[in-house]
Amino acid sequence: MSQVLGHLTWPEAKALVPARTLVIPIGSTEQHGPHLPLCTDTLVVEALCQALAGSFPERILLAPTIAIGASDEHRGFAGTLSVGTEPLASSLQALATSASGFARVLFATTHGGNLPAIRQAARGLATAGTECLWWWPGPGPSGLVRAGDLHAGWLETSLLLHLAPELVRLPLASPGPGPGADKLMPMLASQGVAAYSASGVIGDPAGANAEAGRAIFEAMLADLEAVVVNGRGRDV
Numbered sequence: 001m002s003q004v005l006g007h008l009t010w011p012e013a014k015a016l017v018p019a020r021t022l023v024i025p026i027g028s029t030e031q032h033g034p035h036l037p038l039c040t041d042t043l044v045v046e047a048l049c050q051a052l053a054g055s056f057p058e059r060i061l062l063a064p065t066i067a068i069g070a071s072d073e074h075r076g077f078a079g080t081l082s083v084g085t086e087p088l089a090s091s092l093q094a095l096a097t098s099a100s101g102f103a104r105v106l107f108a109t110t111h112g113g114n115l116p117a118i119r120q121a122a123r124g125l126a127t128a129g130t131e132c133l134w135w136w137p138g139p140g141p142s143g144l145v146r147a148g149d150l151h152a153g154w155l156e157t158s159l160l161l162h163l164a165p166e167l168v169r170l171p172l173a174s175p176g177p178g179p180g181a182d183k184l185m186p187m188l189a190s191q192g193v194a195a196y197s198a199s200g201v202i203g204d205p206a207g208a209n210a211e212a213g214r215a216i217f218e219a220m221l222a223d224l225e226a227v228v229v230n231g232r233g234r235d236v
């Protein structure tokens with residue numbers, strides 16, 4: 001039987017739901033420089049969750065992907081859509097509450113901008129007594145991360161070259177400013193990415209390749225699988 005929730009009928013779902021973890025991929029629709037598509041985060045997290053479902057065919061059902069998240073820091077770049085942190089948090093909390101018949105809910109994202117909303121939802125759910133795990137890859141798989149490679153740089157470009165090379169405009173890839181953390185975070189919060197990087201890239205896509213993308217994907221997947229195995233996600 002399918003692990004895609006939307007492909008099931010309700011009687012089929014009724015039989016499966018009590019023993020399954022509902023995995024909810026949370027992406028974004030936001031600028032990823034001139035060379036990566038707006039759906040980059042959505043595509044990556046959806047591929048990870050699909051692979052996760054394949055790893056645990058008896059334990060997981062896959063919810064529809066949430067393709068618009070909290071991306072206010074990317075305002076000013078054409079095509080970016082965002083519902084913002086508060087609405088995302090309350091909708092995630094309502095969503096997980098509606099899924100209370102499942103054994104548990106697991107939120108997954110690769111977009112750091114979604115984290116405040118996910119944390120807020122997870123805290124609210126915990127207070128209400130609903131079990132909810134969440135995962136994101138942290139700064140990235142250890143040994144595969146480059147300093148300052150924050151957005152549409154080497155890591156994300158490699159991931160897309162692995163997952164959807166037809167969507168990568170590689171000749172348009174060029175470096176953005178390094179992060180300069182002291183200056184970056186306050187600037188992102190108050191003025192957004194546009195004030196810091198005209199292209200939207202923070203990092204350097206130089207040297208990105210599909211082989212590296214596969215290694216990054218596998219490392220992220222192993223980390224995500226551990227959440228299912230251990231029944232323990234990131235801390236709220």
Ligand SMILES: [Zn+2]
Nearest residue numbers: 040041111156
């Ligand atoms: Zn991204």
